[in-house]
Amino acid sequence: MKLSDCYKIVRKRTESICSPLQTEDYVVQPVADVSPPKWHLGHTTWFFETFILRPYFMGYKEYDPQYNYVFNSYYETVGNRVIRTDRGNLSRPTVIDIYRYREYMDEAMDKFLCQEPSAEVRELLILGFNHEEQHQELLYTDIKYILGHNPLFPAYSKDYVSQKVAEHADGKFIKLKEGIYEIGFAGDGFCFDNELGRHKVYLNAFEISSDLVTNQEYLAFINDGGYQDFRHWHAEGWDWVNKNHIVSPLYWHAIDANWHNYTYNGLQPLNLKDPLCHISYFEASAYAAWRGLRLPTEFEWEAAANLLKWGRRWEWTESAYLPYPGFVKAAGAIGEYNGKFMVNQQVLRGASEVTSPGHSRITYRNFFQTHLQWQFTGIRLAK
Amino acid sequence: MKLSDCYKIVRKRTESICSPLQTEDYVVQPVADVSPPKWHLGHTTWFFETFILRPYFMGYKEYDPQYNYVFNSYYETVGNRVIRTDRGNLSRPTVIDIYRYREYMDEAMDKFLCQEPSAEVRELLILGFNHEEQHQELLYTDIKYILGHNPLFPAYSKDYVSQKVAEHADGKFIKLKEGIYEIGFAGDGFCFDNELGRHKVYLNAFEISSDLVTNQEYLAFINDGGYQDFRHWHAEGWDWVNKNHIVSPLYWHAIDANWHNYTYNGLQPLNLKDPLCHISYFEASAYAAWRGLRLPTEFEWEAAANLLKWGRRWEWTESAYLPYPGFVKAAGAIGEYNGKFMVNQQVLRGASEVTSPGHSRITYRNFFQTHLQWQFTGIRLAK
């Protein structure tokens, strides 16, 4: 496909995710980790302006110099910015202003892409597409948070159907042998810098579940007093449970003694067969301990991935987010993409039902802080 | 005027204050003390529904039972509510939803007011008008905060003209004699419960300035290092200055060494002749100490009020907000209006350029915490 067509498809998809929203839904930021949808719309646009048009498109006229301050996310290289927790305090630029900004950029990009870009620009463009696709997933999760924390529990869309993945029903553990496995990206397609550096890893023999843990299985943990028994938890996790009065996954509500959860269709009775969702690493690890099992490492996961059905939940692993051998940060702002987060975070593998197409590959490394529940996270057990 | 006409005028004015806003401006809450405009629109409506229609209008059907949770401000008597700091996290009800809620209420009130209400209801109605007029002033101050803290500094309205009050130009101090003065509301009109209990106060002879302190006069304090010299400040004020890095009144910005301030017309060069605005009690008190003078007490102010020109700034006084002799809280939710705030706040007297008509009387007692700058506050000196 032509790059200009790829560009249009990616950009269109972002806007289509937002189409069911009311203007007000674009504005709010209920917690620091969630960004207002209008910020995502502006930030992904700013990315193309800042890293492609301004440096590479001769004669390009910056849309508004103040937008750099408003839409820069975390790139210290590119200058000052609105602090993250203040994104929800900005009523301007308005949603319409930002859609105009997108339109302006899309027209400029269209002109720019008339000519075949250099290899260097091509690489940045593909990074830009992947960047916007990552924000598409964040849009889904942030919209869910915004609507799911409103006391009126409005549906995102009555027609939303969660993307099903054919699932094992046999609950088997798959065995892999001891030995050397190759880990990391190989091939010609796009990958992030944190997947590079394909290298050998020595794994002991292990077993990994073909299925994800279901709501029903996790309910057994809750009903057994799992959230009240320190023995299953990391010390830091136990503090987190008690300080935040955590008693269930995010979006779960006990109404008249029946568990419900908030979904894109509104508040619904809990579907027991569904794979568990919206749990922190602390909860994933505590559940595994309660079962007498453990989470897989990211290496075990990657080694076994072709034998597993996956794709509905990002799966917490036992691995901390660290550089692969030979990892080098790129120079300049692009180098701030991944490397500077490689501390005190845990790796997730797989993909979720709201992951953008093309972000599902077995070498993909997602990562979050250990207390976060707002992603579509789940549990796969190992032993 | 008929009560139903009063009702319409008051309600119309609220909406007219909001008319220059974009939808997004209605939603945000940059600090806890500022409420989103849409919340004010809903809350003032909920006030009539809760305290008049539901108890007194036979057959009235509540608009939406969840709105009580969303729009209750601080009335513990009336049940649970969204915590104050979360008001800016709610994208729903939308602005349109709330205007519909207002319309529904206005129609119901219109029907209800066809019949002459009882004296009891009449009193509540007038409280409701005054309540909404207080929120009109808060709307003005909160809108200024929302737009004035946006990095784009959008104007509220290019045509806004600040309401001028003819001013003394002579800078004289007016002398009052030692003796007994009567303080508190007398007469038939409306007043709040905190103004009642007219009583005698013995005052020493004192002098009070006919003019408010101007921007120019306050600049001399800044230029003399007033914010860097602890001797002028209360201990708590000095902590506040240092912890928050305060170096000027709110909305002042030094741009290329020239002072500007944000106004409803956008960012403007500072008008030196204007009365100073947006200072905390700590700053008012420090300025007076630097001048070797002091602030008047609220009793001195009231005793002298007929000799002063006032009405552009709420004026900080040396008096803490305390009950007048014989003050009694009303029973029920209405009793929560004033009494429960009578601790650790300072009295302000006068009125400001955004005060609703009918809230300018010499017995009116406004009150704020000593660190707040977001109101149209000013300084009048005494000795």
Next chain:
Amino acid sequence: MKLSDCYKIVRKRTESICSPLQTEDYVVQPVADVSPPKWHLGHTTWFFETFILRPYFMGYKEYDPQYNYVFNSYYETVGNRVIRTDRGNLSRPTVIDIYRYREYMDEAMDKFLCQEPSAEVRELLILGFNHEEQHQELLYTDIKYILGHNPLFPAYSKDYVSQKVAEHADGKFIKLKEGIYEIGFAGDGFCFDNELGRHKVYLNAFEISSDLVTNQEYLAFINDGGYQDFRHWHAEGWDWVNKNHIVSPLYWHAIDANWHNYTYNGLQPLNLKDPLCHISYFEASAYAAWRGLRLPTEFEWEAAANLLKWGRRWEWTESAYLPYPGFVKAAGAIGEYNGKFMVNQQVLRGASEVTSPGHSRITYRNFFQTHLQWQFTGIRLAK
């Protein structure tokens, strides 16, 4: 009495208060408001060194230049200092070091006082005595806090007998007539600057209780659910109760459903006849509201004082701590004594069982923040 004898008596008394302590008790600071006893010992010594010997005693050699940094309390004029919350983090100077410092100062003062001091020095000396006597009271309260918050509940002294004041047993309210009363210090003796400016105050007729509220009376408030009913509380008080889970006065412990309280003799069953102690202003005010009464103002208290028995509890008043007419701060460090605290504090009148002799006069104005319970505070009702 000769000044040098006064000096010795005051200094001796400070050390005698500390005599039952273990070395370790001198060191700790369980909360910011409590200072380690060794800090009080050093600070009161530093006061004489800094304000008398260094400026007025020719040839005086400073004991240790670093002690200014360690023992300055809040005098910005005198330079930097250990921040208040860090006092409990200093193991050095040791207790023995500080007793040596006291000895050194006492010898120097003895020499200095051989000659009759000037009037100016005389005044500072008397301020120094009163200053040390205030710290004697703080020593008592801080020692109680330190031992009373230790899980072993050690007694300060098995032999401590609380100083009884003969009490009314009739529970009568004393009536005072409407009219002008004179308030503030008059006479030749010592008083603090905040008592000066004797002035006329106009009081409405009022009644004031001859007795303090007892533990038994306050228990009725607790048992009636006083801590669970927002209607009795200031909004800020209600937040304080809920945020800090307050359910009783300080030092009260329900053990097997029987109320005990910590005293200087250790943990004891609650004496129901004793005047209530260790309550915040919020609690005092809520209790009065629950009784349908109120606290007296500081002017009412002073007007009635000669008709009351008082002296076991500092009594919360309805008056905020504000300057009297004509109040002027002294120049230099001495001017930092009182004036800079005149905001967001409430006045207490009377004296307590641990108040130093000579600090009981009807014009004495004590003051604390409204949430503090650690002083020997009590309640007297008015109407």
Next chain:
Amino acid sequence: MKLSDCYKIVRKRTESICSPLQTEDYVVQPVADVSPPKWHLGHTTWFFETFILRPYFMGYKEYDPQYNYVFNSYYETVGNRVIRTDRGNLSRPTVIDIYRYREYMDEAMDKFLCQEPSAEVRELLILGFNHEEQHQELLYTDIKYILGHNPLFPAYSKDYVSQKVAEHADGKFIKLKEGIYEIGFAGDGFCFDNELGRHKVYLNAFEISSDLVTNQEYLAFINDGGYQDFRHWHAEGWDWVNKNHIVSPLYWHAIDANWHNYTYNGLQPLNLKDPLCHISYFEASAYAAWRGLRLPTEFEWEAAANLLKWGRRWEWTESAYLPYPGFVKAAGAIGEYNGKFMVNQQVLRGASEVTSPGHSRITYRNFFQTHLQWQFTGIRLAK
């Protein structure tokens, strides 16, 4: 050696570390991470009482039932305890009380050890010795923190000589080949549970420095603006630097433009040849990035250890603290020793100049949070 002799040697050493202290030095806790020396003395004693004498010594009489509450560190299994941040608020039990407690326990242990203990008890005893030795190291670091944060900078001991380790002077990088290495404890001696599970690890070829980074080398980083350039830092590290105004390792003070650092001998001019000490993981990682190098992983370190001189600094590694394959927590309180901390911490390898003898083995895994500087931490580079 007989177990009873081992016991005496270990116990004696703890007391000898404390012997230069003043009573007051035993009491304070300047930050949450530092425990008062008297707490360490009590806690290590409580460990033997709780895990050995109470369960295994027939007829043993608990010394004081309240001590369990006071001296339990983090064992949820063993019941409630003084919260960690409150340890410095306890003046009782006194230092003498605690030495008596130690004496009581030592006598009881002496009797208990007359008879040959079972294998199970033997294992617990050895754990107890190792536990006390770990606290000996903590005593050293906490004492340094307590005295080094006192404005008087008292020496711990004028005679303290830092234990030198013969050092490479050649600054060479040692090369290791790609391949499989065995990691984890093997043999008969004592090790902690986190070292068990000897397993194979596949390593790429790498080079590791024979020397630790010196003060002089680190100064070049400071002088090059290393603390002001975000590019070298993890995002979380950069926040830490700015929020805490970090500009140098802990204990460094620039006096008249010359760097000094606090040592056990008091404040001293910085020794440029000494290995760098007291830096956080964030600083270690930033320094390595500035050099264009990296830290070794814990596996690389262990593989190379026999070729390195080590033992003066705990060395930060690039490895997060995670369980080895097959790691299983023991049942009961002993199981709380290590496993529950395996999240959001970084592994350190080696040993420091204050590490107890017998805690220096190449499989030893120490771990701390990434922002902590108070240990004797250093940097070894790899590539």
